Amino acid sequence: MGSLEGKVAFITGAARGQGRAHAVKLASEGAAIIAVDLCDQIASVPYPMATADDLAATVKLVEDIGSRIVALQADVRDRSSLKTALRTGVDELGGRLDIVVANAGIAPMADENAWHDVIDVNLTGVHHTVDVAMRPMVKAGNGGAIVLISSVMGLVGLGSPFAGSIGYAAAKHGVVGLMRSYANLLSPQHIRVNSIHPAGVRTPMVDNEFTRKWLADMTGSEDGDLTMASIANMETVEPEVIADTVAWLVADSGKHITGVALPVDDGYVNKR
16 A cells, blocks of 8 residues: 555646656555646747647556546646636545645746746746645645645746746745745644755756757857756756655655755755
8 A cells, every 4th residue: 555545636737747757656656646737838938848648648657557547737827727627636536635736837948028927837826726725625624735846946046147037936936935834824724835946857848959058058068968067066857756755745754844945956055
């Protein structure tokens, strides 16, 4: 029996990358999954975003494990759409909600006009996710755990002079404020709230032609070093590493941890 047997997890940005890794890992520990993703393109994002086929691939991976999954297209920027999707998933999976992973995010780092898009997705979208999820969690009365996926850029001022990059750092810093506020607000209901701050994670959001070019421009190199070492001394990890951390936090192993901004960064933030 897994550490999350009988529990239900709500994951945003679940079609690929970190979101897919979270879904697969939590399912492997026994959780049923409500997976949502936009499955569409945002104009300021220069790399291809996830598709409905990507979300279907996540569904298959979870089902192959033997777990239940409800997958829906929803936009974290649209609170009403997100609430409807979550309600559908909760109803289909028996009326309970125990775990939330606010993972959806974009990185239009080199766009001079991307401020609103990156704030809307990476900050307002996280607020919407917790806002619509905390009510059914409180109503169920089972306590639970919420994890907000931030970044080392939410703890240090790394970035370039483009609005997309500055907005990314601002949004990820804002996630820490949300985490601390919700941790205090939901503590009486035995709902824990933490944020995770990865360094480089090898996902399509990072490993693409446009981000490579941004890195190359930042580093002066010709190929864009995906280790990001030349600009930030960061190591890159596979998304499963972050998913393992999420699974540890939301299980009983993390039951005494709330209000914490946890770097998963090989000591990068400490070295800064």
